[in-house]
Amino acid sequence: MSMKSFGYYKNNIDSILESCYGNKKLFKENFHVLMGALKLSKPFREFFTVYNEVEQRKFKNKEELTEYINESIYYLRPKIKSIKGVCNILERVFGKRKNIIKENNNNIYSHLDYLIYKKGVRNITKRLDIKNNLIESVINKKSSKNLGTKLKPEVLAYTLSENYNKEFKSLSKEDKQVLSEILTIKDQNVNKQFESTRKTILTKINKLVKESKEENLKAKLTETKNVVLKMNSDKLSILRLKQLGKDLN
Numbered sequence: 001m002s003m004k005s006f007g008y009y010k011n012n013i014d015s016i017l018e019s020c021y022g023n024k025k026l027f028k029e030n031f032h033v034l035m036g037a038l039k040l041s042k043p044f045r046e047f048f049t050v051y052n053e054v055e056q057r058k059f060k061n062k063e064e065l066t067e068y069i070n071e072s073i074y075y076l077r078p079k080i081k082s083i084k085g086v087c088n089i090l091e092r093v094f095g096k097r098k099n100i101i102k103e104n105n106n107n108i109y110s111h112l113d114y115l116i117y118k119k120g121v122r123n124i125t126k127r128l129d130i131k132n133n134l135i136e137s138v139i140n141k142k143s144s145k146n147l148g149t150k151l152k153p154e155v156l157a158y159t160l161s162e163n164y165n166k167e168f169k170s171l172s173k174e175d176k177q178v179l180s181e182i183l184t185i186k187d188q189n190v191n192k193q194f195e196s197t198r199k200t201i202l203t204k205i206n207k208l209v210k211e212s213k214e215e216n217l218k219a220k221l222t223e224t225k226n227v228v229l230k231m232n233s234d235k236l237s238i239l240r241l242k243q244l245g246k247d248l249n
Contacts, residue, residue: 003087005117006047007109012094012101019100033093040183040235041086043079050076054138055108062135069131073115080117085187089234107137182239194233197241201228204248 013034020026038045050072059065094101111134115127185193205225212218224244231237 003084005113006051006083007106007113009087009090010048010051010109011104011106012090014106015101015104016094016097019102030097036236036239037086037089037093039179039239040089041083042183043076043082044086046079047076047083051109051112054112054134055106059138062139065135065138066131069112069115069134072112076116077119085235089236092232108134108141111137178242179239182235182242185235185238190235190238191233194231194238194241197238197245198228198231201241201245201248204245208248 016030016034017027020030038048054065054069054072059068111130114130115134118127202225205221205228209218209221209225212221228241228244231240
């Protein structure tokens, strides 16, 4: 599966959060799924932050904005390949939410995409034009539409990244260690680690089902087992299995 430019993923995340904002239960569910994906990649969060900043931050003048854009391009370009894993996970997340994703052409995102992803001498003139257009659109941008809740759509996505930062800081030393270990798993070892962790969890569940005399508990454990069996092999699933393992102890 070929990886698309970051603006595609950012647009879809914005759309999911905006579409389900009026439904508290659905919003909470999608919010935590997307936050779970953000946990898996620091470079992805850095892309996320830059796109949010350019879209929302009030820059003093064109010079400050230009410097910010130039530094962002220089910083993010080497990280393009490192966000592929989480982008693949998000493709599956989006696939299950096609009914709430609306196509949206965000010029700020598309301009940033071009500046970050397009390299080479032949693109210099167009990159300069794109950068000038981006600077003008950001400096002269109008207030975004409201959702009828006094909350701008892009603020929802910003809240996502802000909540990740707060949540990570509140993690225990043990949880941070587990998260760090999962993030450093090499792509070629993900499937092996996933299957090993899942096997351990299924063994625990089977043991608890066998030992339990409470029918309600057995039913819940069986339901959990079915969820585990349907999990995809990726880092997010490994994290969920690790957290489940702690709950089962």
